[in-house]
Amino acid sequence: MEDLKLAYQGDIKKKNKKKIDFGYHFGKWFVFCLFVIYAVTLLFPFLWMLINSFKTGEEFITGNIFGFPKQWYGLNFVEILTYEVEGQTVWSMILLSLVVTILGTVINVFLSACAAYCLSKYKFPGRNIIYGLAIFTMVVPIVGTLPSQVVMLETFGIDESLIGVLFLYSGCFGFNFILLYSSFSSISNSYIEAAQIDCAGRFKTFFTIMLPMAKGPLIACSILQAITYWNDYSTPRLFMPSDMTTLAVGLQKLQESLGSGSGDYPMVFASMLIAIFPILILYLCFQKRIIESTNAGGLKG
Amino acid sequence: MSDISIENNKTENNQKDKSSRRKFFNFDSKKHLSKKTRDYIFIIIMLLYPVLQFVITWAFVNINSLMHAFQYGRIDGTYEWAGFDQFVKIFDDLFNSQLNTTGVSWLNNTSVILLNSLGFAVITIFISLPLSLLFSYFLSKKMPLANVFRAIFFLPNIIPVVALTFAFAMGFDSTYGYLYEFMRMIGFSDNFFSVWPTSQIMVYIYCIWAGLGYNIILLSGAIGRIPKELFESAKLDHAGYFKEFFHVVIPCIWPTIVTLVILGMTNVLTLYLQPLLLTNGEGNTYTISLDIFLATASYSPAQYCSAAAKGLLCSAIWAPVIMLVRHFMSKKYQGVDY
Numbered sequence: 001m002e003d004l005k006l007a008y009q010g011d012i013k014k015k016n017k018k019k020i021d022f023g024y025h026f027g028k029w030f031v032f033c034l035f036v037i038y039a040v041t042l043l044f045p046f047l048w049m050l051i052n053s054f055k056t057g058e059e060f061i062t063g064n065i066f067g068f069p070k071q072w073y074g075l076n077f078v079e080i081l082t083y084e085v086e087g088q089t090v091w092s093m094i095l096l097s098l099v100v101t102i103l104g105t106v107i108n109v110f111l112s113a114c115a116a117y118c119l120s121k122y123k124f125p126g127r128n129i130i131y132g133l134a135i136f137t138m139v140v141p142i143v144g145t146l147p148s149q150v151v152m153l154e155t156f157g158i159d160e161s162l163i164g165v166l167f168l169y170s171g172c173f174g175f176n177f178i179l180l181y182s183s184f185s186s187i188s189n190s191y192i193e194a195a196q197i198d199c200a201g202r203f204k205t206f207f208t209i210m211l212p213m214a215k216g217p218l219i220a221c222s223i224l225q226a227i228t229y230w231n232d233y234s235t236p237r238l239f240m241p242s243d244m245t246t247l248a249v250g251l252q253k254l255q256e257s258l259g260s261g262s263g264d265y266p267m268v269f270a271s272m273l274i275a276i277f278p279i280l281i282l283y284l285c286f287q288k289r290i291i292e293s294t295n296a297g298g299l300k301g
Numbered sequence: 302m303s304d305i306s307i308e309n310n311k312t313e314n315n316q317k318d319k320s321s322r323r324k325f326f327n328f329d330s331k332k333h334l335s336k337k338t339r340d341y342i343f344i345i346i347m348l349l350y351p352v353l354q355f356v357i358t359w360a361f362v363n364i365n366s367l368m369h370a371f372q373y374g375r376i377d378g379t380y381e382w383a384g385f386d387q388f389v390k391i392f393d394d395l396f397n398s399q400l401n402t403t404g405v406s407w408l409n410n411t412s413v414i415l416l417n418s419l420g421f422a423v424i425t426i427f428i429s430l431p432l433s434l435l436f437s438y439f440l441s442k443k444m445p446l447a448n449v450f451r452a453i454f455f456l457p458n459i460i461p462v463v464a465l466t467f468a469f470a471m472g473f474d475s476t477y478g479y480l481y482e483f484m485r486m487i488g489f490s491d492n493f494f495s496v497w498p499t500s501q502i503m504v505y506i507y508c509i510w511a512g513l514g515y516n517i518i519l520l521s522g523a524i525g526r527i528p529k530e531l532f533e534s535a536k537l538d539h540a541g542y543f544k545e546f547f548h549v550v551i552p553c554i555w556p557t558i559v560t561l562v563i564l565g566m567t568n569v570l571t572l573y574l575q576p577l578l579l580t581n582g583e584g585n586t587y588t589i590s591l592d593i594f595l596a597t598a599s600y601s602p603a604q605y606c607s608a609a610a611k612g613l614l615c616s617a618i619w620a621p622v623i624m625l626v627r628h629f630m631s632k633k634y635q636g637v638d639y
Contacts, residue, residue: 024542031439035446039453041510045468048479065477115351118344130352137359143570143590144612146597147605148365152358171358172351202343231461233574238597251463252578265477272464279459287452294458294515295522 053269076270085253097247104169104229109222111172116180134173160241176221183217220293247275369609374602387610403497403585418569418588424505425565433516441524454514466578500584504576523554552634559630566623
């Protein structure tokens, strides 16, 4: 009798399990389909732009919107480089974006590393205050201070200039700081001790031992920061002189003058793709690292 | 303070080396500085710029902004005390403004800004978050092509926002858009990007579409860090997938969920690029910070002051709410540790 009961119970459990399994598998494949659809909606607009960027403006306007180009026309990518918006060629926008991105990233990551190293490896009065303030300003949103940033740069005489933008970019108590702080903390102090036994000064220890040891996190921070600055819209828009437009801001102008203005959309598509291209390369090379540090950054926030 | 000293065991040789080097560089005076002093010199040099930049920016911007909130700005760049006038004007606009292009009688052009902004918290917390939770759960369950999906879902985070909004809006363009006819079919009006509320709905759809990936990356990362033993012991206790999700996964990734809720609530105060670029400010899609951004972009002192007052008022009301939510949410599942 007992045996029968047990067997019966086992049966019910099996049945339940089957039910759950079915529900689970159904859910899984349903979500899989949703994933495919979502992925397609993310990729399709850009593939569509890519294909259309190889058409002449005329072909696009006259109705070939979804088909492949009758003749693959690659000159859009060349012509757009010399196209002028408000006295500035796209070519010069790209160069300016590169300058802003590289300088901004180097300054920001280097200063973050300096600050993070000091705060993680040396104990001194005020250390906790600095760390606490850095976290506080990241967590508490204070809005409406944008006009005051303009006033500040005007007061310092660096408004509407590259220096002003770099000054704002050099604020280093952000995610990079937190990330580098934790990675410096995890490096053992014995390396510093060993370096000091070898008579290396503090700066030498920092530059030749600690920075190379934190290479991984430093690269990750730099890539993410470079992507952020390359894409940044508001800071260059508000604080760069109007005849020095970075590509991210210039895209908006191009879209207005070429797209809505003259309807030459293939040229606009080409410019968008040019702006995306360098980032895509970076992303393909460092995809794992980028996603990992986003994870770390998001958690700490 | 005592930790400042990192053990200093120099051999005689090393000391000779160092002193000869000092002589060579003419650093003799430094010889007399104690180790602690040299530590401080190092710290000061390293932290001088970062701390100075931080303090100057933070103090200047916040003090200046606080002052602006109680001032009038004139075109010539001078300011005059206004007391609480700017705040009174905000409430007056909010409740009494007759300017209304929304087509909804109980709104006006100021209150719609508030409604739009609050909407971002609602959609991120109640639509994006549950969706991405569900997605991430399945993504962590040996979903085929999981890494490919992850890589694709992350793309919106790295593409310039101008390009992303353009790609999105192009799909709905009345002449070239591949989705325009579909939107017309489900009852949207002709120019739905410039008429409220469809314009705002489009902005919300964009934000869900572009923001889902980031949530999924964070959440599936968090789920991936849950120890496998927990899932196994749940299985031994005959917990179904439903139970597993609510009793194992949710408590374990609670801190990440709290972070995402807080981020969603912060959006109310900080989100402005998406509506600006999608609708160019047409169709009543202003948010609180878009209003402030455009005031800044106008470079007019009068607008600076009203923007500062709006920012101060909204932060003063909303930031404590965020803090409270954070506090209470963190309390739930507080003991979960693994």
